Amino acid sequence: MARVICVASGKGGTGKTTISANLGVALAKMGRETIVMDADITLANLELILGMEGLPVTLQNVLAGEADVSEAIYEGPGGVKIVPAGISLEGLRKANPDRLEEVLMALLDMAEFIILDAPAGLEKSAIVALAASDEFLLVVNPEIASITDALKTKYIAEKLGARMLGIVVNRVTKLSVEIAKKEIEAILDGKVLAVIPEDPEVRKAAAFGQPVVIRNPKCPASKAILELAGKIAGVEVKVEEKGGGFRRLLSIFRRR
Numbered sequence: 001m002a003r004v005i006c007v008a009s010g011k012g013g014t015g016k017t018t019i020s021a022n023l024g025v026a027l028a029k030m031g032r033e034t035i036v037m038d039a040d041i042t043l044a045n046l047e048l049i050l051g052m053e054g055l056p057v058t059l060q061n062v063l064a065g066e067a068d069v070s071e072a073i074y075e076g077p078g079g080v081k082i083v084p085a086g087i088s089l090e091g092l093r094k095a096n097p098d099r100l101e102e103v104l105m106a107l108l109d110m111a112e113f114i115i116l117d118a119p120a121g122l123e124k125s126a127i128v129a130l131a132a133s134d135e136f137l138l139v140v141n142p143e144i145a146s147i148t149d150a151l152k153t154k155y156i157a158e159k160l161g162a163r164m165l166g167i168v169v170n171r172v173t174k175l176s177v178e179i180a181k182k183e184i185e186a187i188l189d190g191k192v193l194a195v196i197p198e199d200p201e202v203r204k205a206a207a208f209g210q211p212v213v214i215r216n217p218k219c220p221a222s223k224a225i226l227e228l229a230g231k232i233a234g235v236e237v238k239v240e241e242k243g244g245g246f247r248r249l250l251s252i253f254r255r256r
């Protein structure tokens, strides 16, 4: 039975799609059957950052009742399975977001983890994704607007019965105006599971349609995402700049 984990935020652009894709690839590389589903059916991006656009059957077709979800599962990088949302405007008009939970039910026996890349905000498709999940990761940037918006999402998600797995602080720089991890934990009343630095490798990888954890597993953002995957999978992954930990992790990657 899969754990359904929604990657959510309040504000847009905090890094949900980047984290969903790379976390999914990292879990798959650790040998865990993982499906990443693009639940952002209005502004689908997952297939773009993975270089998988133009697939024939997508979640749009499934939510429109035109196809079975098994037809919309594709093999992605590192062995992760991807359910793309589809980018056609006509397809979007026909898709019924209320079917998402029923679609997920059909996937529960197919994987250990189902990662849902949620839309920003609290419109219907975001609510449906949170309601269909057991757990959620709250992705914030270290700015006050991002954190206050995330608080609203957390409140609604918990009302819908999802449990907060933890907070992911993304795009962290060393600027003194940024809100510190301790303050974020206090405001959002939860634990920060990962601090992902601002890293130019992330955008480079996206521009090439490749997950950064595969394109450059040693860069700082990849290391933070790989450690996050280890925490979620319950695998001790000690990623260190020097010493054996990171080398050990890389060897896991090479073996697969």
Ligand SMILES: Nc1ncnc2c1ncn2[C@@H]1O[C@H](COP(=O)(O)OP(=O)(O)OP(=O)(O)O)[C@@H](O)[C@H]1O
Binding pocket: 009, 011, 012, 013, 014, 015, 016, 017, 018, 019, 040, 043, 045, 118, 119, 120, 170, 171, 172, 196, 197, 198, 199, 200, 202, 203, 206, 221
């Ligand atoms: N750690 C990082 N370092 C540098 N750039 C990043 C980082 N994380 C994300 N980005 C960039 O930030 C932009 C937004 O990321 P992404 O699309 O993952 O956010 P999102 O939360 O899914 O956005 P939306 O709310 O629109 O769905 C992208 O250009 C991405 O490459």
Ligand SMILES: [Mg+2]
Binding pocket: 016, 017, 018, 040, 045, 117, 118
């Ligand atoms: Mg997104």
